[in-house]
Every structure is written in C-alpha cells, then in structure tokens.
Amino acid sequence: MKKNATVLLFLCLGLSLSAQWKPAGEKIKTEWANKVNPKQVLPEYPRPIMERKEWKNLNGLWNYAIQEAGKPTPTKYDGQILVPFAVESSLSGVMKEVGSKNELWYTTTFTVESNWKGQNILLHFGAVDWKTEVWLNGVKIGSHTGGYTPFSFDITPFITGKTQQLTVKVWDPSNEGPQPRGKQVKNPEGIWYTPVTGIWQTVWIEPVHKKNITTIKTTPDIDQNVINIKPEVAGASYGDVIEVTVYDDSKTIASGKASVGENLEIVLNNPKLWSPESPFLYKTNVKLISNGKVVDQVKSYFAMRKIGSKRDVNGVLRMQLNNKDYFQFGPLDQGWWPDGLYTAPTDEALKYDIVKTKELGFNMLRKHVKVEPERWYTHCDQLGILVWQDMPSGDEQPLWQNKKYFEGTELQRTPKSEAIYKKEWKEIMDHLYSYPSIVVWVPFNEAWGQFKTVEITEWTKNHDPSRLVNSSSGGNHFQTGDILDLHNYPGPEMYLYDARRITVLGEYGGIGLPLEDHLWRANDNWGYIKFKNATEVTNEYIKYANELKKLVKTGFSAAVYTQTTDVEGEVNGFMTYDRKVDKMDFEKVSAINKEVIDALNHQSN
Template structure:
C-alpha cells in the first residue's frame, strides 16, 4: 500500500498483481510511433492516479495492470482457456496493451483477474467502477452477474458487487462486445478500416478500473452550479439510499473555510462564497468542496471535490451577440483536439502525457480546446480546470451519413445526457456540441433544445459545421461554420453568436514522425515550416480582422497529427512542433486582443 498525491488530494492506493502468468511473461507491443511517455508506463500499475477527481474518497483499489485475456467468437460463452494477457486500461488494438491486434465485429473480448478485498472494508458496500469501456460490457464476480449489461463506450459506470464477494480471492470476469462501425452506437472517429480523418478503433477497457468501499448511505453524484450573481455555490447531492438524510457542504480556499451549509439529500444546498474569485483561463482559481452525509451529526460518508466560480452566457456586446465569461466578452481562440495517441490510441500513456497537449495549447497562446468527437477520462478535465483552458465538448458521433435506427437513437441520446450529467461540474467546459457536420444527424434542433434545458449554465452549438454538410435548425447559441482553409466571413444573427468551429488544416510532412501509410491527408499542403508559419500568420490575421465584425470564436484544425492526417501543430508522436511557438503565440494573441476593437 502506498500513499499517492494527486493534484489537490491524497489517496491510499493498493495495487494487486493479475492472476495467471507473471509480468515477466508479458511484453508491450511496438507502436508505429512512440511518444516521449511510451516507455514510462509501468507494467503492474499504469495510470495510478485516482480517476474521478470531482468525487473523491480516501480508500480505493486500482485494478489497472495485467489481466488475463481471451478473444472468442461473439456467440461463445466464457472461455476455458485464457491464452493472453493485456495491460489494462489500454485497448486491445494498442501497442501499450501488449496485444495490438484488431478485433472484428463478430468477436468478443473477455477479461479475467483475481482480487482480494481489504479486511478493513468490512461493513461497507464495495463498488466496481469503470471509467469507460467500449462498447457493451457484462461483468461477473465469482460467477454471479453484476447488474445489467452496460451499453455505451464513453460514459462511466459501476456496480455494487458486495453480495457477490467472498473471503479471500475473488474472480472478476468481463465480456466486451464492440461492433465499431458495424453497429448503431456512438463511435466517434473510430473505424474498422481507418483512412484520412477516420482512425484506429478502440475495443474494450480504455479507462481506469477500480474498487471502492462506500457506506450503505452514500453520495452517488453531486451537481454544482456557480452563482456569481448571488455569491453562492448551489449544490444538489444525489444519494444512494437515505432520501431524507442531511448533507453538509463546505467550501474552502487554500485550506481556509469560506462557506458552509447543511441541507437535505437530493435538494438544493446554497453555500455562500462571499467575494468569489472568478475562474478564467488566465487565472484558473479553484475552490475545494467537501460534502458529508450526516447521521446524528456524525459524518458517515465524505467526498471531496472542487469548483471554479465562473459563468458562461450569451449577451449583447456592442452591436453583436457574444459569449461572455463572467460577464465579459473573451474571444475564444482554440484548436480541434482529437485525443488520439499512437501508442495508446484512446488512452494517453501517462497522466503527464494526458496534460501535455493542454500545456502546449497554453504555450501557443490558445485559450480554448474543442474536444472533438471524443470524451476524455476525467483526469483530462481536471487538468483543463487547473491549467486554465476553455473547452467545447463534442458528443461522439454515430456513423457518418447513416442515421441510427430507433434503438440507436435511444442509446445515443441516453449516452449524450448521461455524459452531460457526469461532466456538468467541469468548470472549463463552456459549450456542448451534440452533433458535428451531419454525421449520423437527426433532430439537431430538438437535441440542442434538450441539452440546453438539461444544462442552461452553458452554451450549445446545435450542429457544428452545419453550413457545409448538415442541417441547421436555426437554434442553439452559435451560427457555427466550418470553412477550410478559411477563415471566411461568418457573422452572427439576431439570436446567435458567430463561431468558426473549424478552419485551417495546414499540412506539413515531418520525416521520421509519420504514421506508416502511403496515403496522407490535410486541407492544404505546406512546403516547409517557414511556409506553414507564414501561411498560419496570414490566416490568423484574417481571423483577427473578423472579430470586430461579430466573430466570437475560431477553432484551428488541429492540435496534433492523427495517423495519416497531417494538419497538426504537433506531429502525432508529440515530438516536433511544426512552427515556432513564439510566432504562433503572437498570432493567436492578436486574434484574442482583437476583442478590444470596436464593432464595425
């Protein structure tokens, strides 16, 4: 057992070896490209950080590491033989998993490992938690199925496995089926046949798995809303059991209590935050939050969290509607961020790697990242909150040019609304993007209205890029165009602000840092780094000139190359910045500073 410091909290981490063969029998694969972190991933305890920073408890058991693995026909029952091992939480297709092989839509993936439950967890319920598994997950503990099969590749889920546990070693078996683009569900940019803007699939467990003991009556979720106008934090604690139980919420700043209030579970608790320090990308100030379930005045369950006090609204600024952060218009200059890795695919190799793209975006003077058609592990949003970057969050799309059937629509909407609930406390997220460019598009106007009703504290782009290849219902908060190479002349309307959801796409080949495929893709080839830099500066100068005419956000394609798509600021292995950082920063800052110019 070791104590591990994670951000603002400390946790007790217990790491157990997997069943079956020893670690010496397992080896990672060789990725087509290695990142600076590829060789820094531990075998037995990869990604040891507590995975849910906004609902923390001190006792937990990390189940990342080596698991037994079998790949069978989809129709097969639990295998008798387990011929492989896999390093969780890396997808079967990834080099870091040690398996590095494709999985067909006619196959299922099975995981197995043994765990011991600490004796001091006695008397508490034990939860088995999954950050994310792609896509259909069934779990057994000691041969007993834990709840229903979970469907969805991007939302977190878990089971109370208390009744299935026994003294000594317990066996967990997991079956995963992932049809990728042979199915109806959300899959983002994964394709069984990757090409161009479509990338390698992720099958199976791709975020942290962990055990956690909880009290019989415990906090399952907290909804927190910063109310700067009334100097308060509104908290709704959702409890498992004990509907009339009292909950005490305390807000602190650097260890000093600034506000406290007690209320009833599942109701609103208003915690005063006098003279609140607003959160901004330039000053990402955060408050610590503690919630305690009370029984006779004694805390029987305690969780830790944090929050930034900020608001995001649409308001008239000068002649135009603009997005305003804490009542002030800040031009949002960002980059499209796909979140893929050449060694881990959907999963960054380490926590340091996970934060690295945000660090680089800040260094380039960007104040926004659009998380494109992917949901990240919650540690990524933790770093976005702490480092200070605005986030537009896309919902992963279903298949492009293919409207899902009724069951597919039901699943897509369930996962969309679940993800919003799970990420609603993320300070950095300022805009939801339910659909993109008509991919799997249906009812974008209805869905935008539903998202806005579910979370009125943020803005909504109903279908980013609907000018090029989708349906624009005329609602939502943005007239959100995609223009390559751009930037074009997007203007606001009487009801919506103007955003350039995608532009740019300048491509540059960097020998020695290329994905092994002959076919390459970008939106405009550049001869060399000098030409690319000059072209980029010209594009950003045009963006800056559009700001006084109503443009409020611009998102460049993209943060990094991804496989055969070569239009990143960085190469896919994160080893080469294609343009001088200082010149990129100056160009980006000029666009942000253009918000100070009078409207035309």
C-alpha cells in the first residue's frame, strides 16, 4: 500500500511539472521547438533498419540532479529534465552546465505492458555522452562508455511489481578528457561548440523471445547480383534457422534460409541499383526459427550499391558509384541545433537538413565529427544522399601540416586514450555498417587526435573492405588509405595531388553572412570570409563553383562545401542556425552544383 502511494505521488508530481515544462533560456530556436510535446517526445520508432511491432518509448520528463562526482545516489532531485535532450540544451528545460567535476543523475518510472508477460524485456539507450551507469529498482544492471552508439540491457531478471524505477548516472569530462567528443568544448568559441552531457537519443524498451535477433549485417555485391545477409542472434542453439524474404515493394522476389551464424547469400535477378538519383531500397522480413516455430521476426531493408574507384581515360583515379565515374559533391553537415544541440527537436527537423541538401542539388554530405540517431541514416537511405562518416574527434591536436605530406611527429596518445578511440570507432562502424548511404569512413580530421595513421587506416579498411577510407581529412597526409583529402578556405585549390589515390577537396568555402535575429550570439560571429547580403554570398559561391569545375577536370573527384547551416558562432551556412532563412539563392546554387557534378562527364579527353 505504501509503495503504491509513493508511485502515485511520483506520477502526480510528473503530471503537475509536465504543465510547467518549457524550453530554457533566450537563445534562438527552430520552428520545431514549438512542436515538442513533453508527453510525446520523438515518438517515432528509433531503429527503422531493424523494426519490431512491439515497443515502448520512455522519452519524456524525468527527474534530474547535478552533484559532485563520487557522491551516492541523490536523496533529492533538482527538478525535471526532458529526455532525450542534453542537460545543456534549451529543450531539456534545464540548460545548465555539468563539467568534469560533477555527475548528472536521472530517475524515472515506467510500466511493462501486461501482454508482454513471459517475454524478455530489453532496455535500449540510443546514445548517452559519455560514461553511463544504470540501476533498475535499486540494482545496478550495467554500464557503458561512449557517446555515439546505442547500448542495451536485458532487464527481465530485475523487474519487480507493476512499476519499475530506472536510475541513470552520467559523467562526461568534455574536452578535459581524451574521449571522442567532436566539437564540444568547455568554453565554446569560433568553431567549437557547447558541451553535450547525458542522454541525447531515445530511451525505449521492447519485448523479445529469449532467442532474438540483435543485428543484421547486409553487404551488397552488385557484380554478382548477390546480397549477403548475416543476422546476429542472442541465445541461439544448434539447429536454429534464419529465414529471409526479400520484397520489391510488396512483391516477394527472393528468399533464403541458413543456420544461425552462417552468411546467407541471396541472388537477385536484374537488381535495381541504389543511387542519389534513384534511391531504391529492397524490404526484407527476417525470421528466427527454433524447433520449427518463429520466435522472433523483424522488418529490415537493404540497397544494391557499390562504392569504388577506377582510373579514367586521362589516368586520374576517380570515385565510382555502381562501377561508373561519379563526382560526389555536398556540404559539411554538423548536425547541431540551437534548441536541442546534438538532438533535433522532431523527426521532421532531423529530416529537414537532408531534404534541403537535395534541394541544393547535392548528392552527398559529410557528417562532421558526429554520429546521428539511426533514423537520420534511414532518411539518407530513403531520400538518396551519399554520406561520408567522420569519427568524432577527441584528445589533443599535434602539429598540423596541410600543404604537404606530413613530416612531423604524430600525437602520442596514452594507452587508455588509444583504447577508447579504437573501441568507439569499431562500435560506430559496426553500428552503421548496414546503412547503404554511407560510402566513406573518415578516421581523422585536421590532425584532431590523429595518431598511428597508417595502422588505424589499414585496420579500418580491413574491418570494412566494402567502403572507401579517407584516413586524414585536411592535413597530416600519409600515403595510406583510398583518398588524399585537401582543405582550403575560402576558395577551392589543388595544392597536392596523388596519382595513386583519389584526390578530393574535403572542405572549402565558409562564406559568412550574419543575419540579425537569427544569431546564436549578437556579436563575435565568425566566417572565413563575410558578405552583407544573399546576393553577394550567392555570387561568391558561384564564383568558387566555377573554379571547382575546372579542378574537377584536372583531378578532384569530390568536394565538400562548408556548410549546411550556421552553428553557434559560425555564420557560414546555407541556412541560419534556426533554419528559418535560406541565406543563398537555392535555385542558382542548385543549378551551378549540378554543373560541377556534371563536369566529370564533360571533361576533355
């Protein structure tokens, strides 16, 4: 009786505070901030590449406390936080700093659906930055380090009664630690941004059989018209079988069975190839069969596409998509939000930047030192955009040489720092492996935390031979990997060339235009070069694009313009940080971008 009264009090408190929730601070916000409902936060299924029917979203208002590191579980909480928005963000309703000397605590309650009885219950965290410890009903059930990949726990043995109490503790040292953190720093300025601490992706539960599919690894082979599918299964025993059915829309076109643990090769007759111009996805139904009974079933998808390289008629090594020369062109995409920081306010917002990238005539984007929620990659797969995926940078920056091949001393990381990097990079690649939009892995950017470049590059390539590896984007160039990546601001320039690798312009541009009422800061805004209006910025962009067209013919096989949106103090986006203003003439930009992409097909022989 006493326990029920306590739970009732907890729920009533939550309802009363729900009405009080509002975004914190006075910073600019996107239009989607007004659509955030604390009772239904990011309600979409968080893992569309492996979807089950039954699940429950735990996002919403939780209790939180910030207290000195090393202290026991709080006896009193500071208030409520809207999960999954980082505590430093406006949409969290808190907007407070945590820092390396403190820990962030969360607690909430939830119920397990009555019709899930007899099944195992998995608790999923989309991403939490950085070190996480989890308790259920007072029992510590697990921990995780890493700010960019999902993790889960089977909580079945720890469920008691009708209402479950979940407690989470997070510690994040930001730039005082060596861990991957991207552009987060304690004192943001210039190209460095606000720290993101704690839960920043969806928290959810789902019921599964004790034998269940955990991941699905798909590898297309368009040369053999084969899709290789290998599901990973928890709790499997000898004799368990995986059955995969492939659909073209709703029509069954192929199927196959294999013993759990075996690679399943399915032949497709005249497969439809995926590209930005035609982003066709095959749907699949994957079943786990044990003793003749289907015990687990998920919906998934894959694409038939190939990324590679080949010398053209002039001897230039070119990127190829589906065995054809293909110039990749897109923006540097940071994925930051003025109201949610790392977390888009809604799924519509998450998709918006990709839609606008396509509207600008681009066929690619570079996801810069950040990993997105899984729905973002599915949006890329569905809309048709190629993705270069950076490893979020961490630790310190050694000597940076960008105009010549590196002749200095690489960063000497501690064994602990090296281990953190390797663990998280592997987890990121494994996590994102089956998303067809991803075509390039980028282990290092501009020497940020760059170490043992040759070793890391070769390890990355061996871990995933199906994609290209851009080992060091923008500097400290070694003759390793598939790509030589040059950065030059503001205009494009080819100051190095590598006949044995693909040569790309990994960053250029950065044309700035600060717009009043759409600025993160009223003053101290930053761009590589600044103009006063959209006409001037558009004309400068077109000037650079015409220069780039010439360099495409002489050797560049891809280019990345900085950047999709303004971010905090940076004002060099195609759009303002709040996404309310397009800062260039998108029709003119789209037209010249298509000319740049097409220049590869009209080069002089």
